[in-house]
Amino acid sequence: MAKARVIITLKKTIMDAQGQTVEKALHNLGYEGVENLRMGKYVEMDLNGAPKDKLPAQIDEMCRRLLANPIIEDFRVEIEE
Amino acid sequence: MATATKMRFGIVVFPGSNCDTDAWHALNDRMGAPVDYIWHQDTNLSGYDCVILPGGFSYGDYLRTGAVARFSPVMNAVIDFAGNGGLVLGICNGFQILLEAGLLPGAMMRNVGQTFVCRYVDLRVEMTDTRYTRAMDKGSVLRIPIAHGEGNYYADEATLEALKRSDQIVFRYCTPAGEITPEANPNGSLENIAGICNRERNVMGMMPHPERCSDPILGSADGRLVWESLLQGR
Numbered sequence: 619m620a621k622a623r624v625i626i627t628l629k630k631t632i633m634d635a636q637g638q639t640v641e642k643a644l645h646n647l648g649y650e651g652v653e654n655l656r657m658g659k660y661v662e663m664d665l666n667g668a669p670k671d672k673l674p675a676q677i678d679e680m681c682r683r684l685l686a687n688p689i690i691e692d693f694r695v696e697i698e699e
Numbered sequence: 700m701a702t703a704t705k706m707r708f709g710i711v712v713f714p715g716s717n718c719d720t721d722a723w724h725a726l727n728d729r730m731g732a733p734v735d736y737i738w739h740q741d742t743n744l745s746g747y748d749c750v751i752l753p754g755g756f757s758y759g760d761y762l763r764t765g766a767v768a769r770f771s772p773v774m775n776a777v778i779d780f781a782g783n784g785g786l787v788l789g790i791c792n793g794f795q796i797l798l799e800a801g802l803l804p805g806a807m808m809r810n811v812g813q814t815f816v817c818r819y820v821d822l823r824v825e826m827t828d829t830r831y832t833r834a835m836d837k838g839s840v841l842r843i844p845i846a847h848g849e850g851n852y853y854a855d856e857a858t859l860e861a862l863k864r865s866d867q868i869v870f871r872y873c874t875p876a877g878e879i880t881p882e883a884n885p886n887g888s889l890e891n892i893a894g895i896c897n898r899e900r901n902v903m904g905m906m907p908h909p910e911r912c913s914d915p916i917l918g919s920a921d922g923r924l925v926w927e928s929l930l931q932g933r
Contacts, residue, residue, distance in 0.1 A: 632853065635811045635887065687763055687799070689806040690853055
């Protein structure tokens with residue numbers, strides 16, 4: 619069985635209103651050095667189906683079809699076997 | 700009031716839709732049009748002239764607004780229906796679903812300004828060459844309410860240019876006098892965009908809710924113009 623972790627964030631070129639608000643809240647708490655805070659989503663899953671060599675392509679497809687919206691989001695995948 | 704010659708409407712009901720009944724009320728009780736609810740598991744859209752994806756929080760807005768609803772069984776039928784020239788109108792969450800389904804270009808993001816915005820807005824009618832806006836005057840200002848946390852429309856530069864080139868921007872947020880200003884933009888939407896259509900002009904998405912203002916006792920009946928446009932003979 620493999621375990622996959624997917625991290626999804628808004629593209630760098632897109633203004634992250636939520637991230638900016640959280641960054642300001644941290645500044646208000648006194649953490650003045652905080653910069654470029656980006657919010658995102660974390661997805662983890664166990665994978666029993668596809669053979670190992672097919673996993674990267676399969677997860678990439680899952681991300682493009684459902685987990686991320688490629689118009690506005692980037693994603694990063696980690697696979698642990 | 701309904702007659703066999705009238706357009707027949709189908710309103711898709713997803714788990715979490717909550718403007719379906721309002722759309723029914725506007726179309727059936729106010730406009731006298733025949734309307735059916737279509738459960739999201741149904742895949743038969745024959746007999747309908749116009750399919751409406753209503754507002755709400757389909758699938759709890761989990762993952763992204765519209766992202767899960769887009770894969771409901773009914774959506775393959777809606778994509779075929781639209782491809783065959785059928786009229787598809789997405790309102791609010793319905794607009795978000797149309798974007799996720801790729802029936803309209805671009806994507807929806809969280810509002811700039813940290814708020815869920817629920818109030819009347821002024822909209823400038825940018826395009827009257829659609830089945831949804833042909834009873835309106837180009838450049839006129841409508842008062843129609845919005846109610847959303849994710850109405851911040853985004854498209855990349857090439858997509859925006861294509862929208863403009865093909866006259867696909869249908870509504871923009873404006874001042875009461877019809878000026879497009881940053882102050883009149885309730886959610887950070889690109890170029891104050893509130894509604895767009897596809898190139899073929901049979902699919903339209905809009906964040907404002909015409910079904911909530913189709914009766915003067917509700918404060919505005921400007922939403923009726925959408926239904927009048929649809930029902931008016933060519």
